[in-house]
C-alpha cells in the first residue's frame with residue numbers, strides 16, 4: 294500500500310471486506326460533496342471504498358437496504374448495476390469507531406463533469422432506462438432515507454427560518470437572493486402538490502441525476518452510479534436535477550454568473566435520451582411538467598446552498614468561505630433563466646413527444 298503511514302482508518306476498514314487480491318494503492322477521489330471516497334487497486338481488481346457521511350445519511354442501514362433492493366431488481370433483469378461487497382461478517386456495510394464504510398466493485402468506464410450533447414443524450418438514456426427498469430418495483434418498499442429530500446416548499450420554508458434566525462449575521466449579504474426565493478414560493482410546490490394529490494405517480498427515484506453520476510463505456514452506453522438517495526418520489530425530480538446540473542452553460546460553482554443560462558440544445562438532447570430510455574413510462578402530467586421541473590429543482594438547490602451558507606456551511610463541503618453563497622447565486626440565476634424560457638421549453642418538449 295502506498296504512503297505506509299497514511300490511511301490507517303481506511304486500511305483497517307478495508308480489512309473487513311473480502312477483496313480479491315492484495316491492496317496495492319488507495320487514492321482519494323475528490324468528486325462529490327457528501328461522502329468521502331477512495332479508489333482501491335489490488336493486484337487482481339479495483340474497488341471503491343466510501344466512508345458514508347452519517348450527518349447526512351443518519352440511518353446508513355436504510356441507505357444500504359434501499360441500494361440492495363434496487364441493485365437486486367436491476368441485476369435480476371440482467372441489467373448492469375453497481376455491486377457491493379459484504380463484510381466478512383456478512384453485513385452490507387461496516388460500522389466501526391472511525392465511521393461507516395462500504396466497498397463496491399469499481400466499474401470500468403469514464404465519468405465527466407460536463408459533456409457534449411451526444412454524451413448528455415446517452416446519460417439521459419441511462420437515467421430513463423433506470424426509471425423504466427424500476428417502474429415495476431413498488432416504491433413503497435424503499436425507506437425515505439432523507440425525509441423530504443426534494444420537498445421544495447419545505448426547503449424554501451427552512452431557508453426563510455434560517456434567514457430569520459441569521460445565526461452568523463450573513464443574511465444582509467444575500468437579501469436579493471432571499472427575496473427571489475420568497476417570491477417563487479407559489480411555483481415551488483408544483484411537484485410536491487402533484488405527488489400529494491396523486492396526479493403525479495410515486496416512483497423509484499434516483500434523486501441525484503448529475504451527469505457525473507453516469508459512467509460511460511467505450512460505446513457511450515451509460516451505467517447509473519451513486520444510489521445513495523434512491524427513494525420514493527417523482528420522476529420529475531430526476532429530470533429536473535439532471536437538466537439543472539447538466540444543461541447549464543456553466544458548471545455548478547462557476548463564478549462568471551453573467552454567463553449562466555440554460556442551454557436549449559443540451560436540454561433537447563437530454564429530453565430525447567430520457568424519453569427513449571423511459572420508453573413510454575411517463576404520464577401526461579409528467580410530460581407537461583418536464584421543463585418546470587428543471588426550474589423547481591434549480592430553485593430548490595439554490596435554497597439549500599443559501600440555507601447552508603447562512604447556517605455556517607455544515608452540510609455541503611466547501612473549499613473557501615462564501616462558496617455556498619456563490620453556488621446559491623449560480624443556481625438561482627439559472628432558475629430565473631429557466632423560468633424566463635419556460636414557454637419555449639414547453640414548445641420544444643411538445644415537439645419531441
Ligand code: GN1
Pocket residue numbers: 324325326327328349500501519522545594
Ligand atoms: C450533493 O455529494 P453529491 O455531489 O453526490 C447532494 C445533492 C446536490 C449536489 C449538488 C445527499 O450530491 O442533492 O444536488 O450535492 N446530495 C445530498 O452538487 O444532499
Ligand code: MG
Pocket residue numbers: 325501519521
Ligand atoms: Mg450523490
